[in-house]
Amino acid sequence: MIRQSRATAILATAIFGFLSLARASAGAPVPTVGGLGSAVAYSATSSTFIDLVRSASATATYSSATVYWGGGSSCSGSFMLKFYRKDGSTNLNFIDERGPFSAPGGLADVTLSPPVALNAGDLVGITELGGDNCGAVQMILGGAEQTLQFDGDSGTASISLCDQQDSHLIPETIAVLVRGTGALNRAGIVLGVGSVQGAAGSNFKTSMQLVNPGSQTIDCDLVFHPAGRAASANDPVKGVEIGPGQDIGYPDIVATIGGSGLGSIDVLASSSYAPLVVTRIFNDGGAAGTAGFSEPMVRPGDEFIIESPRTAFLVAPSNFAKTRMNIAVRALSDGATLVFNVINSNGEFAGSATKTYQPDEFDLDSTTTLLPGVPIGNDFTIRVQVTAGKAIVGGVSVDNTTNDTSLQLATRTHF
Numbered sequence: 001m002i003r004q005s006r007a008t009a010i011l012a013t014a015i016f017g018f019l020s021l022a023r024a025s026a027g028a029p030v031p032t033v034g035g036l037g038s039a040v041a042y043s044a045t046s047s048t049f050i051d052l053v054r055s056a057s058a059t060a061t062y063s064s065a066t067v068y069w070g071g072g073s074s075c076s077g078s079f080m081l082k083f084y085r086k087d088g089s090t091n092l093n094f095i096d097e098r099g100p101f102s103a104p105g106g107l108a109d110v111t112l113s114p115p116v117a118l119n120a121g122d123l124v125g126i127t128e129l130g131g132d133n134c135g136a137v138q139m140i141l142g143g144a145e146q147t148l149q150f151d152g153d154s155g156t157a158s159i160s161l162c163d164q165q166d167s168h169l170i171p172e173t174i175a176v177l178v179r180g181t182g183a184l185n186r187a188g189i190v191l192g193v194g195s196v197q198g199a200a201g202s203n204f205k206t207s208m209q210l211v212n213p214g215s216q217t218i219d220c221d222l223v224f225h226p227a228g229r230a231a232s233a234n235d236p237v238k239g240v241e242i243g244p245g246q247d248i249g250y251p252d253i254v255a256t257i258g259g260s261g262l263g264s265i266d267v268l269a270s271s272s273y274a275p276l277v278v279t280r281i282f283n284d285g286g287a288a289g290t291a292g293f294s295e296p297m298v299r300p301g302d303e304f305i306i307e308s309p310r311t312a313f314l315v316a317p318s319n320f321a322k323t324r325m326n327i328a329v330r331a332l333s334d335g336a337t338l339v340f341n342v343i344n345s346n347g348e349f350a351g352s353a354t355k356t357y358q359p360d361e362f363d364l365d366s367t368t369t370l371l372p373g374v375p376i377g378n379d380f381t382i383r384v385q386v387t388a389g390k391a392i393v394g395g396v397s398v399d400n401t402t403n404d405t406s407l408q409l410a411t412r413t414h415f
Contacts, residue, residue, distance in 0.1 A: 038214030
């Protein structure tokens with residue numbers, strides 16, 4: 001099949017810096033399956049695509065969807081949405097389908113009638129019906145084989161991933177987002193942010209740039225969740241509209257939203273893809289300049305989201321006499337329980353601690369606070385096991401003399 005390019009912290013008393021994108025004003029995020037994006041291509045022939053990566057986030061009833069459609073003219077009956085359930089590691093059992101739907105181009109909102117009941121982990125697919133003149137689903141460019149493609153309509157049959165005669169894997173994902181009841185979905189999380197006075201005379205702030213590299217207007221909310229408690233519907237929110245190609249910058253994003261101190265930020269989008277987010281946590285030295293680090297936005301499905309029963313790793317500084325370390329945790333919607341096991345530089349067990357976090361709670365602790373009575377020294381490793389729920393975990397090392405910082409996000413990927 002031919003493809004064409006299209007549009008083509010740690011700011012605590014010790015210090016920290018993290019951020020999150022979402023929309024907390026509505027409480028818990030709406031369950032989703034699939035996702036949207038702005039860096040896209042489109043298929044040149046009618047096909048069926050199944051997203052193998054961005055599975056349903058929760059067992060729920062899913063009632064609406066947004067499809068990013070490109071090319072061609074508006075046609076009646078442009079696509080069908082299909083839903084599958086994994087059976088072991090090699091089979092996808094067909095659950096249900098909805099449509100056909102018409103696609104006028106751009107971000108097309110559709111209603112699933114009746115709604116579709118999905119289990120956590122179920123998958124979404126799309127079948128293009130109208131041929132080349134009616135356009136095609138936009139594809140988010142990726143770096144790994146994460147979508148199963150069929151030529152034509154896969155029908156209602158279940159699928160064996162071992163039988164590749166009529167299908168193949170491609171390194172893109174479909175720009176299809178299916179939602180549960182409600183209009184808001186969490187597009188990403190940057191673990192934590194802050195605007196706070198820290199140790200050793202530090203003054204930490206968080207700057208943010210929001211960029212729309214695509215051709216559709218982005219409509220999203222930035223929500224600040226203060227540290228140390230579950231997220232609340234009353235948490236500060238700032239609505240942001242970003243036009244195609246626009247770049248909006250905020251030198252102190254926490255103050256701009258109306259918050260203070262430490263916390264995390266979510267970006268919740270309704271019917272648009274998320275912006276490109278560049279976040280920097282820095283010590284503001286005034287005339288002496290700034291020192292800090294950049295922090296990525298964590299999206300659903302990223303390797304930085306650790307879920308039960310996965311284990312992730314943080315590495316302690318090589319010189320604890322000159323460098324302090326903080327550990328930041330952002331639980332997701334169901335909360336999380338984490339076990340922190342400390343391993344010394346010789347590979348020997350040194351101690352452990354367990355902590356439970358409330359839904360969407362962000363917290364930042366020094367290693368001495370989080371691991372009371374556990375000796376931790378140069379080149380130690382902290383193995384973080386999630387025994388319940390999901391969380392994002394990060395470590396921030398801070399130079400005691402200069403307040404220079406570095407960030408590492410724990411990853412579920414094992415090497």
